[in-house]
Amino acid sequence: MNNSLFYKEKPIISGSSKDFYETNDPNIFKVIFKDVIHGRGREDTIKGTGRLREEFCYYFYKLLEKEGIKTQLAPNALAERGIFVKKLTMLPLELIVRYVSRGYWVDAHKWPLLSQGITFDAPVVEYCVKWKKQTQYLPYEQLSFAQKKFHAFFSHLPVLQKILMPTAEIKDDPRVNLDMILTLNKYAKDDYLRGHLLQNADEERELRKLALKVNNILKEFLNSLDFVLEDGKFEVGFLPHSRDFIVADEYTQDSSRIRDKFGASLSKDLFRQQKSKSEIYDGYALLTEGIKNYVK
Numbered sequence: 001m002n003n004s005l006f007y008k009e010k011p012i013i014s015g016s017s018k019d020f021y022e023t024n025d026p027n028i029f030k031v032i033f034k035d036v037i038h039g040r041g042r043e044d045t046i047k048g049t050g051r052l053r054e055e056f057c058y059y060f061y062k063l064l065e066k067e068g069i070k071t072q073l074a075p076n077a078l079a080e081r082g083i084f085v086k087k088l089t090m091l092p093l094e095l096i097v098r099y100v101s102r103g104y105w106v107d108a109h110k111w112p113l114l115s116q117g118i119t120f121d122a123p124v125v126e127y128c129v130k131w132k133k134q135t136q137y138l139p140y141e142q143l144s145f146a147q148k149k150f151h152a153f154f155s156h157l158p159v160l161q162k163i164l165m166p167t168a169e170i171k172d173d174p175r176v177n178l179d180m181i182l183t184l185n186k187y188a189k190d191d192y193l194r195g196h197l198l199q200n201a202d203e204e205r206e207l208r209k210l211a212l213k214v215n216n217i218l219k220e221f222l223n224s225l226d227f228v229l230e231d232g233k234f235e236v237g238f239l240p241h242s243r244d245f246i247v248a249d250e251y252t253q254d255s256s257r258i259r260d261k262f263g264a265s266l267s268k269d270l271f272r273q274q275k276s277k278s279e280i281y282d283g284y285a286l287l288t289e290g291i292k293n294y295v296k
Contacts, residue, residue, distance in 0.1 A: 005030070005084055017254065023084070028074045032082040033057075037254070037280070039272045040109075046277045052284040053252040054083055059291045060218065060251055066295075067217055069210070072237065072248040088237030088248050092193055093181070094173060095207065096126040097215040100230035102257050102269075104175075123215070125208050127181060128173040129193065130235070178204045203243070207236070210245055218251070222258060225290050227266065232256035253284045 007030040011019035016038060021030040033050035036043060058078045061071040074084040101118040104110045176184070178201060185197035198204050211234075219229040233255050237248040253267040260266060265273060266283040275283075 007082075018250070021082075027087050029085050029087055030079065030082045031085055033250070033252075037268065037271045039268060042271075044271070044277070046280055048281060049253075049284050051081065052281075052288045053250065053254060054078070054081075056252050056284075056288045056291055057250045058083055059288075059295045060221075061247065063221065063291070063295050064214060064217060064247060067213075069214065069217075070244065070246045072246055085248075086239065086246075088239060088246060089196075090130075090235060090237040090248060091198075091245075092130040092196055093198070093207075094128040094130055094233050094235055095211040096128065096231060096233040097211050098124040098126065098231040099219070100228075100257075102230050123212060125211050127176050128233075129176055129181075129184065129197075131173060131190070131193070199243070207245060210236070210247075214247060214251070218256070221291065221294050224294065226261040227287075227290075228259045228261070230257040230259060253287055258287065 005023045005025055005028060007021040007023045010021075011032075012022050012029075013020040017034050017036055019032045019034065021032070023030055031054075033053045035045050035047050035050040037046055037049060038044075055078070058073065061073050061077075064071055065073070072085040072088060074086050077084045099120060101114040101116060101120070105114045106112055106116050178198075181198050181204065182200070184193050185195060185199065188194040188197075198207065214234060215229065215232050218232060222229050232251065234247060234251040235249040236245040238244065238246065256267050257265070257269055258267040259269075265275075266287055270280040270283050
């Protein structure tokens with residue numbers, strides 16, 4: 001535990017699953033994982049899962065560090081609640097490694113181009129641009145006749161005008177290859193992306209190598225428990241004046257698909273499958289206790 005650091009009462013950043021707090025060290029944040037879980041358009045609170053994710057992330061990052069991989073952990077990172085992490089400049093890419101066909105390329109509401117549960121001949125590495133979802137209100141002329149009638153009936157109420165107007169959603173996290181990453185780095189309209197992605201093909205090769213190494217380390221740990229890693233994702237960042245990739249943000253039960261030897265889910269898919277809160281908690285707890293015992 002880091003007794004020399006204290007953090008401010010209000011988070012500087014409050015995300016959907018984590019809160020980030022400034023500390024008395026300008027180079028270190030405290031991150032507290034929330035007991036919130038979301039997916040497939042649903043959200044719920046499951047008490048204790050935030051702490052389970054904190055501990056899983058901490059011990060997995062310690063395992064990565066033993067293997068020579070740099071992580072965002074600050075010294076004495078694990079607190080009674082939360083983790084102390086180094087302040088980084090994040091690369092706006094998400095790295096995904098897939099061993100089995102699930103999720104994005106299978107689910108009917110995504111892109112169902114593959115059948116469920118195919119074990120690939122070799123791991124598949126994907127890159128996603130971290131691009132915030134945008135919602136736009138449809139122009140009136142694009143509404144159906146029924147929508148126009150409904151809107152006309154209630155539109156005199158100012159507080160309901162925007163609520164009642166149907167919306168079009170622009171999907172986030174587009175999948176990209178090296179050429180598109182380099183193109184976006186040079187020409188993207190959004191300052192958040194332009195100049196902040198990979199700089200060249202050498203960086204992509206290094207990042208791909210890192211993605212495979214990180215996930216293979218997790219896969220080896222899970223195999224020791226007779227568990228199966230089907231896919232996992234994480235992000236990287238940089239310290240000031242450096243282009244060395246540092247594993248960052250979180251790698252937890254929420255960012256992976258893990259099953260036992262009988263095919264039962266142990267990670268976030270439990271929520272997607274609408275299992276009970278106790279089943280979800282137990283799955284998360286099993287993985288957290290497993291990694292704690294493996295690393296200690």
